Amino acid sequence: MGDRARGRRVALVLWLAWFLALEVVAFLVPYTVLRNVGRLWGAFLFWNLFALLAIASIFILTARWQD
Numbered sequence: 001m002g003d004r005a006r007g008r009r010v011a012l013v014l015w016l017a018w019f020l021a022l023e024v025v026a027f028l029v030p031y032t033v034l035r036n037v038g039r040l041w042g043a044f045l046f047w048n049l050f051a052l053l054a055i056a057s058i059f060i061l062t063a064r065w066q067d
Contacts, residue, residue, distance in 0.1 A: 015061060022054060 029050075034042050 018057065022050075022057070026050060 029046055
């Protein structure tokens with residue numbers, strides 16, 4: 001196995017771990033950290049930051065794709 005193939009495999013594993021971590025955060029934060037927040041601004045802020053992080057991650061992941 002060449003260095004290039006190994007690098008791609010490591011990158012794939014890191015991206016999968018990153019998106020798995022995003023999924024876990026998407027489920028845990030609203031039901032644990034934000035459970036006792038009485039105002040809607042906490043959830044609103046969390047979901048906006050989460051959406052921006054997810055969009056930026058997808059943009060970075062797909063930025064180098066070519067036909």
